[in-house]
Amino acid sequence: MTKSLPTFSSKKIWIADLLLLLVAVVWGTSYGVAKQALVFYPVLDFVALRFSITFLLLLPSLRQLAQPQGRAALRAGLPLGLILLAIFICETFGLAQTKASNAAFLISLFVVFTPFVEWLVMARRPSGSAFLMAFVSLFGTWLLTYGGSLALNLGDGLILAAALLRALMVCMTKRLTHNKSMSTLALTAVQSGVVGLGCFLIAALFMRNGLPPLPSASGFWICTLYLVLFCTIFAFFAQNYGVRQSDPTRVSLLMGSEPLFGALFAVFWLGEQLSFLSWVGGGLIVGATLWATLPRSIFFARLAK
Known part of the structure; x- marks a missing residue:
């Protein structure tokens, strides 16, 4: 008896794949944008501000906490929010002390970490091709x-x-939300609230002079709103949806194309130059992403007709 293969051609899977690729696009641009914002504001305060604004914008979704779907989102969102808090503290402090290109490379290591973390957390060994x-x-x-x-x-x-924590985040999201009916928006809101509150508490404990005044520079607020709307609300909503529809290794591969889009952003928007080796690397990332995305069993069956 042959083992049935998962149906990767379903409408939900393709929607999830598209959303995750869009997440990779916006996250690819986020390193340069966040680094510009950190010129104006300290790390913890910036993360707290970013996620507090996100939480306030998503606050209407928490009306669902009185319903079973909302309570399920709360139970999953609290531990996932703590993991996310650790990710952004490591990631944003790291970004302040290294180049954006370095950050884009190292954060993508979660693609390699995810199969191993999935094996440990979910006791499910991914395929050799993954x-x-x-x-x-x-x-x-x-x-x-x-x-x-x-x-x-x-x-x-x-x-x-942060990359290791991202791999843990993907796997734990799958584990805590699999086959559970819950509001994805409420889940994103709870996570954002945990990160925002956590950063404010940490900043209050370690900053003697309290929170600094908010910057007045328009560039700071443009960067912040871009990160809130696209790199936080949309990205985490799409990631939560994608993980619930797919498996963690597939999700990590799709989102692992993030550095490629970061490079394209740098070339076409910032006017940077890429070497031949850089373009070869981008091609390898696209190839791996396509291999993870295409429904190969159905594709090869059609070729055989």
Whole structure:
């Protein structure tokens, strides 16, 4: 008896894939945008502000907490919010101490970490091809961002820790939301509230002079609103939806194309130049992403007709 394969051609899977690729696009631009915002405001205060604004915008969705779907979102959102808090503290402090391109490379290591974390957390060994494509994507990201060289500093180490936590986040989201009816918007709101409140509490404990006044520079607020609307509300809503419709390794591969879009953003918007090795790396990432996305069993069956 042959084991049935998951149906990757369903409408929900393709919607999830498209949303996750869009997440990769906006997150690819987020490193440069966040680094500009950090010129105006300290790290913890900026993360607290970003996620507090997100929470306020999503506050109407918490009316569902009185319903079973809302309570399920609360139970899952609290632990997931704590993981997300740790991710953004490591990621944003790391970004303040390293280059945006370094951050884009190291955060994509979650693509490689995810199959191993999935194996440990969910006791489900991913397929051999998933491991192979994860390492192809990693190698492509290495070429894209570094051109084959690597040097780590403290900021890089913090980004590396954030990458490991991202892999844990994807797997725990799947574990806590699988086959459970819950509001994705409410889940995103709870997570944002935990991150915003957590950063305010940490900042209050460690900052003797309290929170600094908000910047008046228009550039800061443009960066902040972009990160709130696209890189937080849309991205985490799409990620939560995508993880519930797919498996963690597939999700991590799709979102692992993030550095490629970051490079395209740098070329067409910031006027940066990419080397030949960087373009080769980008091609490897796209290839690994397509391999993870295409419904191969159905595709090959159609070719055989």
